[in-house]
Structure formats: C-alpha cells, structure tokens
Amino acid sequence: MHNMSIAELGLGLRSKTFSSRELTEHFLRRIATLNPRYNAVITVTEESALASAERSDEQLRNGAGGDLCGIPVLHKDIFCTRNVRTSCGSKMLDNFIPPYDATVVENFADAGAVMLGKTNMDEFAMGSSNETSFYGPVKNPWDITRVPGGSSGGSAAAVAARLGAAATATDTGGSIRQPAALCGVSGLKPTYGRVSRWGMIAFASSLDQAGPIAKSAEDCAILLQCMASYDPRDSTSVERAVPDYRATLNDSVAGVKIGIPKEYFSDGLDPSVEAAVMDSLAALRELGAELVDISLPNSHLSVPAYYVIAPAEASANLSRFDGVRYGHRCDNPVDLEDMYRRSRAEGFGEEVQRRILIGSYCLSAGYYDAYYRKAQQVRQLIRQDFVNAFEQVDIIMGPTCPSPAFKFGAKGDDPVAMYLEDIYTIATNLAGLPGMSVPCGLVDGNPAGIQLIGNYFDEASLLNVAHRLQQATDWHKLQPGGLD
Amino acid sequence: MQWETVIGLEIHVQLATATKIFSGASTRFGGAANSQACAIDLAMPGTLPVLNAQAVDFALMFGLAIDADIPMMSVFERKNYFYPDLPKGYQTTQLDKPIVGAGRVTIATADGGTKEIRIHHAHLEEDAGKSLHEGDFGSQYSAIDLNRAGTPLIEIVTEPDLSNATEAVTFAKKLHALVTSLGICDGRMAEGSLRFDVNVSVRPLGSETLGTRTETKNLNSFKFMEEAIVREVARQIDVLEDGGSIIQQTRLYNGDTKVARSMRSKEEANDYRYFPCPDLLPVVITEARLQRLRDALPELPDARVARLIERYAIAAKDAQILASDVALANYFETVAKHCDDPRLAANWTTGELIGRLNGEGLELAESPIDAEQLGILIQRIGDQTISGKMAKQVFDGVWSGAGEVDQIIKERGLKQVSDSGALEQLVADVLAKNPAMIDDYLATEEGRRKKKLGGFMGQIMQASKGQANPQQVNQILLAQLQSLIQSRGD
Numbered sequence: 001m002h003n004m005s006i007a008e009l010g011l012g013l014r015s016k017t018f019s020s021r022e023l024t025e026h027f028l029r030r031i032a033t034l035n036p037r038y039n040a041v042i043t044v045t046e047e048s049a050l051a052s053a054e055r056s057d058e059q060l061r062n063g064a065g066g067d068l069c070g071i072p073v074l075h076k077d078i079f080c081t082r083n084v085r086t087s088c089g090s091k092m093l094d095n096f097i098p099p100y101d102a103t104v105v106e107n108f109a110d111a112g113a114v115m116l117g118k119t120n121m122d123e124f125a126m127g128s129s130n131e132t133s134f135y136g137p138v139k140n141p142w143d144i145t146r147v148p149g150g151s152s153g154g155s156a157a158a159v160a161a162r163l164g165a166a167a168t169a170t171d172t173g174g175s176i177r178q179p180a181a182l183c184g185v186s187g188l189k190p191t192y193g194r195v196s197r198w199g200m201i202a203f204a205s206s207l208d209q210a211g212p213i214a215k216s217a218e219d220c221a222i223l224l225q226c227m228a229s230y231d232p233r234d235s236t237s238v239e240r241a242v243p244d245y246r247a248t249l250n251d252s253v254a255g256v257k258i259g260i261p262k263e264y265f266s267d268g269l270d271p272s273v274e275a276a277v278m279d280s281l282a283a284l285r286e287l288g289a290e291l292v293d294i295s296l297p298n299s300h301l302s303v304p305a306y307y308v309i310a311p312a313e314a315s316a317n318l319s320r321f322d323g324v325r326y327g328h329r330c331d332n333p334v335d336l337e338d339m340y341r342r343s344r345a346e347g348f349g350e351e352v353q354r355r356i357l358i359g360s361y362c363l364s365a366g367y368y369d370a371y372y373r374k375a376q377q378v379r380q381l382i383r384q385d386f387v388n389a390f391e392q393v394d395i396i397m398g399p400t401c402p403s404p405a406f407k408f409g410a411k412g413d414d415p416v417a418m419y420l421e422d423i424y425t426i427a428t429n430l431a432g433l434p435g436m437s438v439p440c441g442l443v444d445g446n447p448a449g450i451q452l453i454g455n456y457f458d459e460a461s462l463l464n465v466a467h468r469l470q471q472a473t474d475w476h477k478l479q480p481g482g483l484d
Numbered sequence: 485m486q487w488e489t490v491i492g493l494e495i496h497v498q499l500a501t502a503t504k505i506f507s508g509a510s511t512r513f514g515g516a517a518n519s520q521a522c523a524i525d526l527a528m529p530g531t532l533p534v535l536n537a538q539a540v541d542f543a544l545m546f547g548l549a550i551d552a553d554i555p556m557m558s559v560f561e562r563k564n565y566f567y568p569d570l571p572k573g574y575q576t577t578q579l580d581k582p583i584v585g586a587g588r589v590t591i592a593t594a595d596g597g598t599k600e601i602r603i604h605h606a607h608l609e610e611d612a613g614k615s616l617h618e619g620d621f622g623s624q625y626s627a628i629d630l631n632r633a634g635t636p637l638i639e640i641v642t643e644p645d646l647s648n649a650t651e652a653v654t655f656a657k658k659l660h661a662l663v664t665s666l667g668i669c670d671g672r673m674a675e676g677s678l679r680f681d682v683n684v685s686v687r688p689l690g691s692e693t694l695g696t697r698t699e700t701k702n703l704n705s706f707k708f709m710e711e712a713i714v715r716e717v718a719r720q721i722d723v724l725e726d727g728g729s730i731i732q733q734t735r736l737y738n739g740d741t742k743v744a745r746s747m748r749s750k751e752e753a754n755d756y757r758y759f760p761c762p763d764l765l766p767v768v769i770t771e772a773r774l775q776r777l778r779d780a781l782p783e784l785p786d787a788r789v790a791r792l793i794e795r796y797a798i799a800a801k802d803a804q805i806l807a808s809d810v811a812l813a814n815y816f817e818t819v820a821k822h823c824d825d826p827r828l829a830a831n832w833t834t835g836e837l838i839g840r841l842n843g844e845g846l847e848l849a850e851s852p853i854d855a856e857q858l859g860i861l862i863q864r865i866g867d868q869t870i871s872g873k874m875a876k877q878v879f880d881g882v883w884s885g886a887g888e889v890d891q892i893i894k895e896r897g898l899k900q901v902s903d904s905g906a907l908e909q910l911v912a913d914v915l916a917k918n919p920a921m922i923d924d925y926l927a928t929e930e931g932r933r934k935k936k937l938g939g940f941m942g943q944i945m946q947a948s949k950g951q952a953n954p955q956q957v958n959q960i961l962l963a964q965l966q967s968l969i970q971s972r973g974d
Binding site: 079080086088093096098099100102197198199200201202204205206232233234235236312313315316318319320321322324325326336340360363364365368372 | 523526527528529530531532533534535562564566568571572573574628755757758759762763764765
C-alpha cells in the first residue's frame with residue numbers, strides 16, 4: 001500500500017479494498033519499525049490519527065470526501081498543530097503546544113487527510129543537511145551515512161522511506177527542493193502568497209512558502225490543490241482562484257519552451273549530476289519540448305543577497321523567543337538580562353545563533369545601507385532576470401543542487417560550503433517564483449534532482465511538465481533498499 | 485542673558501477602534517489582566533498581523549483634519565528591542581513612509597492672535613503592554629499585562645514651533661479637541677488615551693541654532709505637561725548659566741512628587757535596527773478612500789467655535805470652551821434648545837456646570853443634571869418664574885437628586901412674585917417701616933445713592949421670603965423713592 005500513489009490509495013479506499021484505519025495502521029507500523037533508523041518523524045500522533053481515520057472512513061462510507069479523504073500524511077514540525085507539540089526542531093520550543101492549527105494543517109484536516117505525526121527538520125528551518133535539529137539528524141534512506149538535505153529533511157526522508165503517503169514542507173531558500181532532490185522524491189515550492197503562512201513558524205517571512213513533498217508530480221498536484229488557498233489571516237496571501245492542477249497534468253508538452261540558464265551549469269556542478277539533468281531534458285525534448293539557452297546574469301548574487309535578507313528577517317522573527325511567555329526559559333534567572341541571555345543561549349543552537357547575529361549586524365546603524373538595502377536592490381535585479389527570461393520561455397530547468405547527498409559532518413565546520421548547497425534554489429525564493437524538484441536518476445547510487453522554475457502562479461505548468469516527464473521515465477519510481 | 489525656549493511635541497493618541505491594530509482582540513480599557521490578548525498579541529509562533537482598516541481610516545481622518553499631505557503609500561517597519569511587555573521583540577511602527585505627512589494646526593495665542601504649529605508627520609503603530617512591579621504576585625516577581633499590547637496609536641510629531649509651556653498646553657488642548665471631535669480617540673487622558681512626550685531646549689534669545697534638547701516622556705495631563713516644561717526650562721537655564729552644558733537625554737516627570745529624573749542618555753539609546761515588516765504589505769491609499777473620509781468628516785473645533793458664535797451670539801471665550809469638547813458643545817446646544825437665552829445657557833454651562841463637575845471630579849457624561857433640565861432651569865429664569873438666586877437653589881436640588889426643575893420649584897414654593905400690585909404694596913410697607921433709612925437715603929448725594937439701595941432690597945426680599953422678582957422690585961423701589969423725593973421737595 002505504501003508504494004501506491006495518492007490517486008491509487010483513493011481508489012483503494014473508495015473500492016473498500018482497505019479502510020483509512022487500515023492504511024493508517026499500516027503507516028504507523030512502518031514508522032514504528034523504520035523510523036528509528038531514519039529519525040524522520042519526531043512526533044507520532046497515533047491516537048488522533050486513528051480517530052481521524054475512522055471519521056474519514058465514515059465519510060467515505062457515505063460517499064463523501066475528496067481526493068485526500070483518509071490519506072495519511074505527515075506535517076513538518078514547523079506547522080502549528082493544536083494540542084500537539086510544535087518544536088520547529090528547536091530546544092526553544094521543545095515544550096511548546098500551540099492552541100491553534102496552521103491554515104495548511106486545517107486545510108488537510110478539512111479535506112479528511114489523516115495526520116500521522118510531525119517530521120524532523122533543521123532548527124527553525126535553518127540548514128541544508130538536517131544536522132541542526134535539536135532532535136538529532138535525519139538519515140538519508142538511500143544511505144544512512146549521508147544527509148537527507150534540509151531543512152525539510154524529515155519530510156523528504158519520510159516520503160522516500162514511505163512512512164506516510166506524503167508530507168508537508170516549507171522552503172525559504174531551497175528547503176523543499178534540495179531535500180526532495182537528495183532523497184529522490186518530488187517537491188514543490190509554490191509562488192510566494194499561494195499558500196497561507198498562518199501558523200507556520202516564520203524563518204524569513206518574505207521568502208517562506210509551504211508546499212508538498214510526495215512520490216510524484218501527480219501527488220504534488222493533489223496536495224497543492226488542498227494547500228493553496230487565500231487566507232485573510234495572512235496579509236501576504238494572494239486572493240486568486242486556485243486552478244484545477246490535475247486537469248492540466250496530461251497536457252502535451254510539445255512546443256513548450258524550456259529555458260536552460262547557462263549560469264546553472266557552471267563550475268561547481270557535479271558532472272554526473274549534470275549528465276542526469278541532461279538525460280531528463282533529452283526526454284522532454286523527445287516529448288516535443290523546445291530547449292532554449294538563456295541567461296540569468298545576476299544568479300551569482302543570489303546566495304550573498306539571501307544570506308543578508310533571510311538572517312535579517314530571522315533576527316526579528318526569532319526575538320519573540322525570549323523566555324517570557326512560552327518556550328524555553330533558563331533556570332533561576334537573576335534578572336531580566338540574565339533571563340534573556342541564558343534562555344536564548346540555551347534554547348537556540350549554533351546555526352540559529354549565527355544567523356541571528358548575521359541578521360542583527362546587517363540591520364545595524366551604519367551597516368543597513370551596505371547590506372540590507374543593497375541586498376534588496378540585488379533582489380530586484382534577480383527578479384528582473386526572471387521576468388526577462390519568462391518573456392522568452394515557459395519554464396526554466398536546471399539542476400536542483402550541485403551534487404548528491406554528502407556525508408554527515410562533511411560541511412559541518414564550513415557554513416559557507418553549506419550555504420552553497422542552495423545556490424540553484426535560492427533565486428526563486430528571492431523572486432517569489434514557484435520551483436519544483438523531481439528525481440532525475442542516481443549518481444553512484446544516490447539520487448539527483450532536476451529543478452523546474454515557473455512563472456508567477458504558474459504551478460500548473462511545472463506540474464504538467466514534471467508529470468509528463470514522469471510518465472515517460474521511471475526515475476521517480478526508484479526506491480532506496482531495505483524498506484519492505 | 486535672555487533665553488528663548490524651543491519646544492516640540494510627540495503625542496501618542498490611542499485610536500478608538502473596537503479591536504487592536506493587528507488582531508481581533510478588544511481594546512476596551514480596564515479588563516482583567518491578559519483577558520484581552522489573543523495569540524497574535526502574545527506573539528505566539530506562526531501568528532501573523534492583519535491591519536485594522538478602521539485604524540487606517542482614523543489616521544487618515546486626522547491627516548485630513550490638519551490639512552496634511554497624505555502619501556499614496558505608507559510602510560510598516562519593525563523597531564527591534566527586547567522588553568517583557570513587547571511580545572514580538574519588536575514594535576510594528578512606521579518610519580520613513582508614515583501614513584500622514586506634513587500638516588498644520590492653528591492655535592490661539594495669549595495676545596489674542598493665532599499661531600500655526602507645523603506637524604512634521606503622524607504615523608501608525610502598536611502600543612506595548614504594561615509591566616507591573618507591584619501586585620499579589622509577590623515582590624520578587626514582575627508581571628506583564630498584555631491587554632494594551634497592540635492597541636492602535638497614531639504618533640503625532642510636531643516641528644519645534646512652540647515657544648513656552650502655555651503655548652504647548654494650548655496646542656495640546658487643541659489637539660485633544662481635534663481628535664475627540666473626529667471621534668478617533670476617547671480623549672481619556674487619565675487612562676493614557678493621549679500621552680505627550682515633550683522635547684525642550686533653550687538658546688540665547690535671537691540665536692539661530694537650536695540648543696541641545698531633552699525629551700520628557702509620557703506626560704498624561706495638561707497640568708503635568710505644563711509643570712514639566714516650566715521646570716525643565718528652568719533647569720536648563722540654570723545649568724547653562726552656571727557654565728554647564730545640557731546632556732541629550734530622556735527624562736521622566738512624576739506629576740505627584742513633582743520630581744523629574746533622567747531615564748537614559750543618548751549613549752544608552754538602542755540601535756532599533758528598523759526594517760520594513762515583511763508580514764504586512766505596503767498600505768496603498770486611494771483618492772476614493774480619502775474622498776469618502778473627507779465627505780464624512782465631522783465638524784472640527786475651529787468650525788464649531790465659529791458656528792456657535794454665529795448661531796447663538798455667545799462670547800468668543802465661551803464658544804472656545806464649549807467647542808473644545810464635542811460632548812460639551814452638544815450639551816450646550818441642547819441647553820440652548822430648551823431655553824430662549826443662549827448667552828445665559830453658555831454662562832451656566834461654562835460656569836456653574838463645569839465648575840461643579842470639576843469640583844467633584846466628574847466627567848460630563850456623569851453630570852447629575854442633564855442638558856434638558858438645565859435648559860428648563862434657564863428658561864424659568866427667562867420667563868421670570870424664579871430669580872437667578874433661586875435658580876442656584878434649584879440647580880443644587882437637581883444635582884443632589886431631589887427631582888426635576890419644575891417639580892422642585894413647585895415643592896419648595898420658589899415661585900417669584902411678579903404681581904406688580906403685590907410688589908408695590910410690599911415696597912410701600914417696607915419704606916413705611918424704615919423712615920430712618922429713607923432719611924439717610926435722601927441725605928446722600930445723588931451720585932452715591934445707588935449704594936444705599938442694597939439695604940432696602942435686602943429688607944424687601946426678606947419680607948417676600950425671597951420670592952419677589954428682584955428686577956421688578958428694583959424698579960418699583962426706585963419709582964417710590966423718586967416720588968418721595970419729589971413729595972419732600974414740594
């Protein structure tokens with residue numbers, strides 16, 4: 001059952017081949033057996049999962065319920081879940097139980113999906129290897145000596161290990177696409193404003209966006225259909241009709257113009273990854289797509305701009321974790337200053353502290369113009385690169401990340417090397433564009449991902465091209481060993 | 485040396501919206517601690533602000549009322565600092581792109597002229613909560629009440645156009661009248677609805693350069709504000725005349741102890757690391773929205789003063805007082821509607837009523853005598869049912885809850901006697917009983933006789949048990965004395 005697509009699971013539920021309760025129990029058993037090896041799931045909500053599976057079964061018996069009714073999913077632990085601990089991978093929130101659900105969580109519950117539990121992640125979504133989690137690193141199911149990517153490493157690994165039918169994730173600079181690529185699964189970061197950020201713990205508010213990680217583009221389409229909504233509680237959510245993503249999945253890609261940015265095939269790219277990407281592009285050309293060489297001349301500025309803007313926003317977003325109202329508070333503070341200092345020093349890990357310091361520095365008097373203002377100007381240039389490109393092409397494709405999953409500790413003492421993991425993904429966040437990663441083959445037994453970047457609110461084109469590619473190829477069906 | 489004072493004000497005005505600027509929690513004053521703080525006000529993780537459109541409208545109304553430039557777009561920024569009653573660790577406020585640009589407010593000056601005070605800008609922001617250091621939570625703790633956190637404010641910043649404490653207070657009162665007339669603030673200063681920060685510097689008379697200034701924060705009464713300015717000006721002059729220099733600092737003034745102290749110097753000031761708030765979109769103001777607000781703008785204090793003078797022919801001074809508060813002006817207009825003498829209505833409202841309210845520390849809304857009753861009371865003076873003196877007794881009666889005006893007049897038999905036949909007899913009787921007084925009167929030089937009338941009046945009013953119509957008695961008395969003079973002269 002765990003290898004079935006969401007559509008197949010839906011058919012199975014409706015034809016009473018199995019019930020949601022059985023399906024839920026199946027995944028709960030898999031989590032119990034396999035998760036100790038991967039550490040992808042950090043909270044299992046068995047009791048409420050079974051209860052909601054039974055409610056969904058009741059709905060299904062009445063002929064009600066949509067595509068996700070009765071489907072067991074996992075939520076990244078960045079989404080607030082009512083009465084269920086929401087840690088954001090941090091000691092700071094190890095004791096935090098929100099009294100409310102994130103809109104994304106609410107949308108899934110309304111659709112009758114079953115929440116199995118919460119997935120591990122880099123602390124406050126800051127990391128590209130899942131090594132910064134307070135709950136320990138997630139292991140890549142393809143090779144447990146390698147990282148799963150981050151920050152949504154738990155969600156990507158859980159889907160790769162088939163611990164749930166799908167998982168939610170978030171992406172600030174590549175946190176959906178990079179782990180999806182490294183774990184051999186499909187992940188979509190929608191256009192900024194497409195999915196509500198209400199109840200999603202903020203890292204960098206102008207970049208954060210939630211999206212699905214799943215086994216296929218088709219599954220992603222079904223999941224995005226549920227996640228995308230206008231939400232008056234999020235001022236940056238966009239009031240715009242959500243198209244029927246499944247309706248256009250099978251559209252022909254003949255004549256679709258795919259832009260290939262030369263900057264994404266430069267020195268840092270692993271030649272084997274490049275070869276895998278080229279294989280996918282060749283497959284698309286066979287389907288009639290037209291490959292067009294393009295240039296995104298300001299690409300090299302995206303990592304530096306991102307590492308000013310994201311930490312700047314984070315430095316303010318994380319100020320609320322002060323030990324006053326909730327979260328970690330140090331023992332026996334002698335005064336207010338001591339409480340602030342020790343609560344934050346104890347509650348936040350090293351990478352989070354580093355980014356708070358970088359961000360505070362960039363916003364400081366005398367540095368603001370040189371860093372923050374300059375970075376915002378660069379952001380405009382990067383956005384303009386894409387606007388220009390989309391005058392020539394329908395979508396843009398290239399590698400998701402420069403190399404396959406690396407070994408634990410390989411980049412641990414070199415933050416800049418770690419930051420370069422997101423060199424191809426960050427620009428889409430800065431521009432607010434939708435981006436997707438789908439598997440494009442193995443490099444020495446480890447998955448590589450190909451990235452698709454679309455125009456604003458054109459997730460449908462990404463899903464369509466990715467789906468047609470997956471119809472024509474089998475890379476998305478590759479699975480790590482030792483799972484059954 | 486002659487010194488000149490330069491004052492600029494920053495005024496925090498709490499907007500009278502039902503809910504907070506970024507959340508749906510109530511802004512009502514005085515609720516149980518933390519009973520009006522929702523997840524957003526508590527800055528729970530994942531919560532997001534949504535701008536209250538009413539707060540924006542209120543800020544724009546203020547902008548329209550002071551004839552300000554209103555930019556098409558304004559931006560919220562985060563002002564970062566840690567404080568326990570600041571839940572997010574930053575205040576959402578405006579810096580470079582405020583909602584209201586430069587405007588002006590005209591005030592009356594002591595010499596009877598007017599002066600224009602330039603407003604630099606006004607911006608929207610959220611209030612912080614309150615830290616409590618005394619309470620039933622034990623002396624080793626401080627407590628936080630977040631009911632106020634997120635209450636919408638406009639901060640109004642003036643240019644340094646005010647020259648002394650009196651002008652500053654006049655301006656502050658004018659601003660109070662303006663925001664209450666607009667209905668954007670309840671004006672309750674004791675509850676912190678208007679709070680003044682005062683920037684003061686002095687310089688040698690005629691100097692062009694500004695002296696170093698100090699800022700005294702959070703003054704919430706006109707009286708404290710005046711005291712704080714007077715004391716700070718004196719302090720600065722003392723320092724300078726002793727050869728010292730003024731240190732730029734933030735000060736606090738305690739109105740109860742009359743002591744001011746330094747809170748922090750410039751060196752200790754925070755680096756607030758402002759940057760645009762990514763959770764809120766820039767606020768775009770359309771001309772249509774401004775037009776809608778302009779069309780619905782209520783009468784403003786200056787227009788009200790002019791109208792009261794025009795319509796009721798009352799003194800300018802009374803009109804100023806009445807127009808300073810919408811509720812008071814409405815009260816007066818109701819009084820005037822129920823009587824035929826608007827001048828007397830204005831006198832009673834600004835004199836007896838306000839004096840009594842202030843004396844007992846009551847708000848107008850708590851007045852034991854309503855406008856209709858006061859109007860009827862004044863009408864009873866006008867129609868000569870009672871004298872002005874009796875009217876004060878009746879006023880006291882209504883005030884103390886003895887009943888309504890006509891009822892008290894009837895019960896206490898206060899009707900004044902205006903029957904001229906009866907009064908003629910009364911005067912004649914009193915004169916007949918007091919030949920010595922008549923002799924004295926007649927012996928007095930003509931120009932000074934007026935002073936002697938009081939004695940007769942007293943006797944006559946006493947004889948009538950206070951019910952004789954004094955004006956009538958006065959006329960009859962003069963006539964009878966005149967005829968006595970003539971008869972003696974014959």
